[in-house]
Amino acid sequence: MDCRQLQQCIDDYLDGVLPAGEQDMARQHLSKCKECQSELNQIQELRQALRALPVPAPGPGFTSRMLEPIRQQQRRKNAVNGLISALAASLVIWLGVHIMPAQQPDTGVDAIAMSISEVRNVSLVFRAPDAFNKVTMQLELDGNIELAGYQGKTELEWQTTLKKGANTLVLPIKAIGSGDALVTARIKHQGKTRIFRIPVKIDRTKVQLRSPEVFVSA
Amino acid sequence: MVIKQFRPNRNIKSARQFEQFIEPHLPHLYQLAYRFCNNQADAEDLVQDVVIKLLSKKDEMSRIEKLRPWLAKILYHQFVDLYRQKERSALGLVTEDENLLSELVASQQDSDPEHHMEMDIHQRHLQHAMQSLNEDQRTVILLHDVEGYTLTELEGILECPLGTLKSRLNRARQYLREKLQKI
Numbered sequence: 001m002d003c004r005q006l007q008q009c010i011d012d013y014l015d016g017v018l019p020a021g022e023q024d025m026a027r028q029h030l031s032k033c034k035e036c037q038s039e040l041n042q043i044q045e046l047r048q049a050l051r052a053l054p055v056p057a058p059g060p061g062f063t064s065r066m067l068e069p070i071r072q073q074q075r076r077k078n079a080v081n082g083l084i085s086a087l088a089a090s091l092v093i094w095l096g097v098h099i100m101p102a103q104q105p106d107t108g109v110d111a112i113a114m115s116i117s118e119v120r121n122v123s124l125v126f127r128a129p130d131a132f133n134k135v136t137m138q139l140e141l142d143g144n145i146e147l148a149g150y151q152g153k154t155e156l157e158w159q160t161t162l163k164k165g166a167n168t169l170v171l172p173i174k175a176i177g178s179g180d181a182l183v184t185a186r187i188k189h190q191g192k193t194r195i196f197r198i199p200v201k202i203d204r205t206k207v208q209l210r211s212p213e214v215f216v217s218a
Numbered sequence: 219m220v221i222k223q224f225r226p227n228r229n230i231k232s233a234r235q236f237e238q239f240i241e242p243h244l245p246h247l248y249q250l251a252y253r254f255c256n257n258q259a260d261a262e263d264l265v266q267d268v269v270i271k272l273l274s275k276k277d278e279m280s281r282i283e284k285l286r287p288w289l290a291k292i293l294y295h296q297f298v299d300l301y302r303q304k305e306r307s308a309l310g311l312v313t314e315d316e317n318l319l320s321e322l323v324a325s326q327q328d329s330d331p332e333h334h335m336e337m338d339i340h341q342r343h344l345q346h347a348m349q350s351l352n353e354d355q356r357t358v359i360l361l362h363d364v365e366g367y368t369l370t371e372l373e374g375i376l377e378c379p380l381g382t383l384k385s386r387l388n389r390a391r392q393y394l395r396e397k398l399q400k401i
Contacts, residue, residue, distance in 0.1 A: 011387065015368045046391060049344055050364045055252045058262055065262070066244055067237050069270050074233040 143181025
């Protein structure tokens with residue numbers, strides 16, 4: 001091995017990744033050539049100095065803070081799974097999902113009539129004309145309603161997929177006071193949003209539902 | 219005879235498994251992030267961005283043979299995407315400050331102050347010399363000479379030919395030596 005060849009592989013030699021034969025040849029050359037040995041020493045000195053540059057420790061609770069997004073995502077997933085697995089729908093609303101550019105809310109859904117303290121499982125059935133991946137689902141609750149088991153939460157968001165055909169989301173809606181309330185469901189896909197608004201009327205006296213199923217065509 | 223190539227098949231399906239898997243790598247990711255960002259807050263933000271990104275790459279991560287360079291590649295590209303575009307690179311953050319050395323001298327309170335002062339002054343000069351490298355050269359020096367990735371690994375991390383990497387490395391070292399010799 002001559003000086004030019006050694007210069008070509010000097011970093012691989014230092015990194016210890018040269019094949020055994022070449023590593024030996026480089027070592028032999030270095031033992032005879034002061035210039036190459038000097039170059040090698042300079043590189044090693046510079047490396048040592050660079051590796052000694054300090055890195056301050058991260059802030060307190062670093063590991064926990066770094067992992068928090070994963071834990072949050074898991075909590076959201078658990079909450080959504082809980083919602084979806086709710087049983088026995090007592091009210092079914094059919095919603096057509098054609099992911100369209102328009103952001104106009106869907107209309108024509110009859111109001112759900114409830115009485116105070118009543119909990120009613122409302123099934124939203126999203127009828128998709130095709131399968132959609134990476135759909136963002138947002139739920140917003142306005143007025144005197146909440147989701148049973150999720151007190152105080154007025155907004156939920158998660159990523160999901162929609163299969164072709166009917167996709168059911170069961171919401172255990174609880175009326176916590178009288179007056180008008182609103183459930184807003186937003187489905188977002190590739191920058192397009194479809195909004196569904198389901199009005200809820202809560203009276204002090206229990207009102208019979210007009211229909212157990214409401215069909216809304218897209 | 220058929221020789222089967224070893225392919226890792228880590229089980230990283232649940233969030234909990236992902237958490238357990240990624241946790242031991244966090245200190246190294248932070249160290250690398252700090253080398254790029256040169257400040258603690260940005261380094262922590264960068265690591266968090268990487269963790270979030272990795273969460274969507276669980277399947278790919280399960281099959282990666284050499285994880286360390288793969289993680290470095292993801293962190294580097296995240297740094298380039300988020301920080302260089304915002305012109306928040308450490309290259310632009312650090313400026314020469316003539317008062318730094320006098321402050322450093324004044325702050326020395328050690329049993330062997332002369333020795334430690336020399337060490338810190340040398341490191342400070344080296345740090346400044348590093349910041350004044352162009353970004354390509356600085357990246358190669360950081361990943362190779364500081365963090366110990368081999369040139370073959372850097373080919374994959376930086377997606378750059380070996381010859382170009384060697385040339386950047388040599389120029390960067392030459393530049394650093396000249397800067398340090400002037401002191």
